[in-house]
Amino acid sequence: MAPLADLPPMPPIPDDELHPRRRPQATSVPPAELEEPDRNTIVVRSNRRLLWWIVAIAWPLTPSTFVLSVYLTASFGVESGSALLYLVQFPPMFAAVFGTMLLAQPSLFTYDVRRRRLTGGTGQIRRALKRWRDGDRLEYSIYLGRLEIVRPSGRRRSVARNSFTVDQRAWTAFADVFLEHQSDRPAGHEGGEPPTAGVPTPSASEPEREISVGVRWRFFGGLLLVGLGTAAIEVAIWLGSSPEGYGPFGSMALVATGYGLFGAIPLIVRPILSFEPGTGRVSKKPLGLPAREFPRPGYERLEYSVYLGVLYEVRADGRRRRVATGWAREQVAWKAFVDRFRSDHTVPAAASGERR
Structure with missing residues (x-):
């Protein structure tokens, strides 16, 4: 074994090992520099700012409405299954749960361009x-x-x-x-049926006819039948129970009323949307009332949003008001109306569906 004096000298100990506090700190790099965002991907998310407001208001209201329900039951004798308590408890609880579920989802969907x-x-x-x-x-x-x-x-x-x-x-x-x-x-x-299938196409010699768009009779009629069926079940349960055990104006009666009104009002009012090709005039005529032409005074133009499927009248400052919605209209006639309206009107390239 070689004497200690013949061994090679030991290298000096680095200063940062003797004094750990003097070690240079790692420079923090912003996340944007670590990973460049993927420009070939479009991520569609919820409107988180709006949802945070909904959740912040709805969650504190939920226990408050339950306390109010207990007070109404104890002080005024309101039945536990009444429509009043349903209206008090359900809306804030539904808004809180629905908003929380959407906030928990990072995105609605992703599209790889x-x-x-x-x-x-x-x-x-x-x-x-x-x-x-x-x-x-x-x-x-x-x-x-x-x-x-x-x-x-x-x-x-x-x-x-x-x-x-x-x-x-x-x-x-x-x-x-x-x-x-x-x-x-x-x-x-493409396949399938063309958008304007079933709508007669005028020849070059004859003038174009007015396009009339009604409401979806089957859709609203189905809602009306659901409301009537729910009301019939409510009446049957009430007649088959003791007078003290079941009230006729409970939550089921409220649901039946909602379905019935939502289905009956469009079928009774029957607002017919009309469009005259070439003139650009759009009008809406409810049953028994005079037709109203759009855009009305104070609005300067009509605009169709492909992002929402809605026809708007637009003010000079950009504020919009809804005129007609696609899902509530008879689909074949609505598609013919949209195609003809878009061909007659010059839609600005910057028109978007961001504002409602």
Whole structure:
């Protein structure tokens, strides 16, 4: 063994090991520099600012409404299953739970621009995409403002719909890109029934006829039947129970009233939307009332939003008021109306569905 004096000298100990506090700190890099955002992906999220407001208001109201219900029951003898307590308790609780569920979801869906592939973020959209069959295709409907799965037979199933809870900027960006991709498809790939199928096309010699759009009779009639059926069940339960055990004006009666009114009012009023091609005049005539022409005084133009499927009248300052909604209208006539209206009106390129 070599003596200690013959061993090579030991290298000096670094200063940062003798004094750990003097070690240089790692420089923090902003997240944007660590990972460049993917510009080929469009992420559609909820309107989180609005949802935070809803949750912040609804959750404190929920226990307060339960305390109020107990007070009404104890002090005024209100029955526990009455419609009044249902109106007091249900709206804030539903808003709180619904808002929390949307906030817990990082995104509604993601669209890969390069691969043209849609990925669902919510359970509803994922379940809709799992029903995909051979021959199906994704299509954006400018008439309803929603994304649909179209079967080879022409049947359509909704995948995602624009609403007030959706981030309008993200939805607008997605719709613009998807519509551009949709227009690039070959003509034979579209399939299904053309938008204006069943609507007579005028020849070059005869003038174009006025386009009239009514309400969806089957849809609103079905809602009315649901309301009447629920009311019949409510009456049957009330007649079969003791007078003290069941009240006739409970939560089921409230549901029946809501369905009945929502289905009956459009069928009774029957607002007919009319459009004269060439003149650009749009009017709406309810049953028994004079027709109203749009745009009304104070509004300077009409504008159709492909992002929402809604016809608006627009003021000079950009404020808009809804005139007609696609989902409530008879679909074949509504599609003919939208196609003719968009061909007659020059829609500004900056028109968007961000504002409602």
